[in-house]
Amino acid sequence: MTRPGGRGIGTGRRLKERLRTGKGRSVSSKAWLERQINDPYVHEARRRGYRSRAAFKLIEIDDKYRLLKPGHHVVDLGAAPGGWSQVAAHRVKAEEGRGKVIAIDMHGMDPLPGVTVFHKDFLEPDAPQMIIDALGGEKADAVLSDMAAHATGHRQTDHIQIIALAAAAYDFAKMVLRPGGHLLAKVLRGGTESEILKVMKQDFATVKHVKPKASREDSAELFVLAMNYRG
Numbered sequence: 001m002t003r004p005g006g007r008g009i010g011t012g013r014r015l016k017e018r019l020r021t022g023k024g025r026s027v028s029s030k031a032w033l034e035r036q037i038n039d040p041y042v043h044e045a046r047r048r049g050y051r052s053r054a055a056f057k058l059i060e061i062d063d064k065y066r067l068l069k070p071g072h073h074v075v076d077l078g079a080a081p082g083g084w085s086q087v088a089a090h091r092v093k094a095e096e097g098r099g100k101v102i103a104i105d106m107h108g109m110d111p112l113p114g115v116t117v118f119h120k121d122f123l124e125p126d127a128p129q130m131i132i133d134a135l136g137g138e139k140a141d142a143v144l145s146d147m148a149a150h151a152t153g154h155r156q157t158d159h160i161q162i163i164a165l166a167a168a169a170y171d172f173a174k175m176v177l178r179p180g181g182h183l184l185a186k187v188l189r190g191g192t193e194s195e196i197l198k199v200m201k202q203d204f205a206t207v208k209h210v211k212p213k214a215s216r217e218d219s220a221e222l223f224v225l226a227m228n229y230r231g
Contacts, residue, residue, distance in 0.1 A: 104131070163190075
């Protein structure tokens with residue numbers, strides 16, 4: 001299998017499609033559906049069998065920073081529907097038995113080849129040890145989090161909620177990461193996202209914001225990348 005990548009996605013010109021009828025739909029719902037219909041990453045995700053377009057965000061970031069290597073142990077927090085777990089499993093060679101991918105989500109997730117899925121809230125006190133046990137008593141090389149709370153439509157509230165999730169992922173990562181490991185977590189622009197970088201720099205050698213091309217241009221979405229955990 002070739003290494004998945006994002007090259008060529010969105011480079012061709014496509015005629016914009018519109019919904020033939022908006023009957024029974026709100027304006028925001030109609031706009032969202034039209035965006036999905038015309039999104040090249042949505043089409044490419046379907047073609048390649050990825051569970052979400054978000055897979056391409058992780059592909060782009062990993063192509064640049066090489067977080068996921070064959071034999072690595074990876075934990076995917078709030079993993080459903082599983083796009084990031086799919087990419088991680090391929091890149092660490094989990095299907096070949098070389099690496100391991102643990103997906104944990106409080107809502108559960110359909111099975112994936114090479115991925116161990118836990119239907120559980122990662123915030124529960126026993127979750128970190130459960131993950132370490134599932135990794136054969138070893139710690140993880142990378143913790144991934146593409147989690148986002150349900151949008152309220154109020155920008156400041158949504159920002160606070162997602163920063164809280166990123167902070168929780170950071171606390172969790174400190175319990176399950178090996179020295180030298182990495183954390184990648186979603187945040188949103190909103191005024192306080194730089195504060196979490198300052199805190200993470202106490203425990204990681206390199207901390208920065210990244211925004212892959214697969215993140216929509218009009219989105220406030222960013223990812224905080226913390227590399228080389230000091231342990």
